[in-house]
Amino acid sequence: MKRRPFLTFSDVAVYNLKRRPFRTACLVSLVAALAFVLFGGSLITYSLINGTEGLAKRLGADILIVPKGYDQMVEGILLRGEPSTFYMNADWIEKISALEGIRAVSPHLFVASLNAACCSVPIQLIGFDQETDFIVTPWLRTALPGELGDDEIVIGGSVSGRVGDKLMFFDRSYRIAAKMENTGTGFDASIFMNMNAARRAAGDYGAKGGPSLEGENGENASREGASTPPEESISSLVVLIDDGLTAAGMTRKINNTFGYGKSGIVVVPTKTIIGNVSGGLRALTAFTAVLVVILWILSLLVLTIVFSVTLNERKQEFGILRSLGITRKKLIALVFLESGTISLTGAAIGVFLSALLILPFRIYIQETISMPYMQPSLGKLLAIAAASLFLSFATGPLASLFSSSKMGSSDAYVVIREGGL
């Protein structure tokens, strides 16, 4: 085995950094902070864009119709999986279908479970009509070849459980027939079942103290969205309109036909929901981009200043190295080696810490910013990490460009030693 040389060229750079621990630590921290924000900002922004795209893809309807006052709730269900239970009369299916320009209508029934099998938080159960549905079914097609039975469910990507496992809701056992991929939307935390099963669950929900499907209170029975709806109930309608018509136009038409504010329903164009999200997203993306650019320039500036200030104090050191026979090229290489070591170390630390803090807290972040949030695939993730690493690393060599260009002339290190001359 060859013995390691006693002192190598790269050791010279390493010792120079090691013997100035405070300065080195400060510069490494600066680059680490840059890499942290760069990677973290890109990752969160990318996940939000990813989530919003997922939402737009999953929400394949032009308009949603929900009971009056529940438009916020449906947004909560779609974006965040916040469970809620509300009803409207099923005859709205007929009423809306009868309108001209409507291509397809399908009902959903939302029931919040009181507790899931293991845990004490409610979970959103979504019933969908397998005959008319165009939202969930196409998406399920690959995972679930046949019809969904009354005791079968499909779980969202972030609900744990494997296909074939049993989950209990309202003391009834359901078999997991399929599991969906993560979408970054509220669907991830939801459970899908057929309309029969959902109605039964809604009945159970009522029996457990929630609002029941059977009308108990005559006063509320006729009011849409109230806690005691008539028997044939639904929670929302997803609607497709004919090509050439606009969602806004159809919204107006429905409001005119049934009387705006009096009908007991609200028409929500899905573009509004997605638009709200992407509006917030644009602001956040812009903010992140500005922050990253400012920080990058700031780091470059600070490093350049530090390197050129130390260049002056190191002129004597460089002169000594020159007197010992270091070539100009090697001296410049030494300067780049030092700055590169600083920035690479900082960049690696920053990206690592950023990944460590952001990746595991996916759900927490999603809930805190209440927007669809979908972390990128491993390949994309590595690409973002590599780009952040490179951009942060680049600050080191770039910052020493200025000082190394000053070292170009051969007289630079010697003249200063003349003192009074």
Next chain:
Amino acid sequence: MILEAREVKKRYYRDGLPFYAVDGASLSIGAGEFVCIVGRSGSGKSTFLNILAGLLTPTSGSVGFEGQEYAQLSDGELSRLRNTRLGYIMQGHNVLSNFTVLQNVILPHVFFKRDDDPADRALSLLEQVGLRPLASQYPSSLSGGELHRVSIARALFMSPKLLIADEPTGDLDEETVAEIIELFAAIVKNGTSVLMVTHNSDAANYADRIYTMKSGKLHPRLQDS
């Protein structure tokens, strides 16, 4: 002839006016010679030595080392010359504070690709200058005289033909100066030529030739007695 400088001039500008830091200095040093240059500070000695070491380009005139003209050498070749054949001890503190005494001595070894292990040779040189026990200390814990001896050991490390030393006795007490000068005398006896700039008149006693530098001009001084 090891080193030969002919009519070397170096012009600088001060307040826009040209002046010559070195003004037509010629000097040649043969094998095994001990040459001293004395002169007041600001007389251009250091500039002259930097030119002789190939660190500064003269405005006019030429310098040659063992027949090779500096003007015809690339930076790489000139650096290699400084690295192996010409030991140069610059003025003032010459020892890099980020490296131990031993690492400082070995430093010239790492600038070009080499295969041998230098540690043993460096330690024996440190033994000769009496610093062996301090090999793994950092320069901050060494005295001025010890630092000078470190730079002498380092300059000798690549076994140069010529050793140029710029005031190796500066800022030292008398006893230490005597030790350093004896060290140089021993180096010369060992066959290495030495060119030394000094204020110290004792050093002159060991020298084969002495020059005085004044306003950039070099004058031979006749040795009295």
Next chain:
Amino acid sequence: MKNRMISGLGAVVMGSLIAFGPQFFFEICKPMANGRWMKCHWTGQAEIGVGLLIVALGVLLLLFSSEKVRLGLSLSLAFTGGLALAFPHALIGGCEMATMPCRKVAFPSLTVIGVLTVVGFAVNAFYLHRKRPMQVPMQVPMQIPMKARQS
């Protein structure tokens, strides 16, 4: 000395966070309505044991000055950190829903602390392993080419 303080105190802090964090700071789920404990409770119990073990190893790091002993302690700390990661992620696990507090906050926190423990002490072990006193050969070749100085 500096390494001893930093690594020892680091282990004590990490261990305390692993042991008591899930109980007090980033809490795991409360018992269900029917009073039964959920899976994450048992992960929390296991982490108390692992965390206290890490604290104990950290105290030992503070007590021993021998670098070889501290190298061994650092290695076992790195593996114990791995165990702290294994309970929530593989050996016991937690609640079914990703939105439950244990999966949302407690486990990610344990992940961060666990990874920091593993990486930190792996690096420390590597550092202690590489760090050796400067090797100055004891034998000096006696062939001295230059005449010794007269005193």
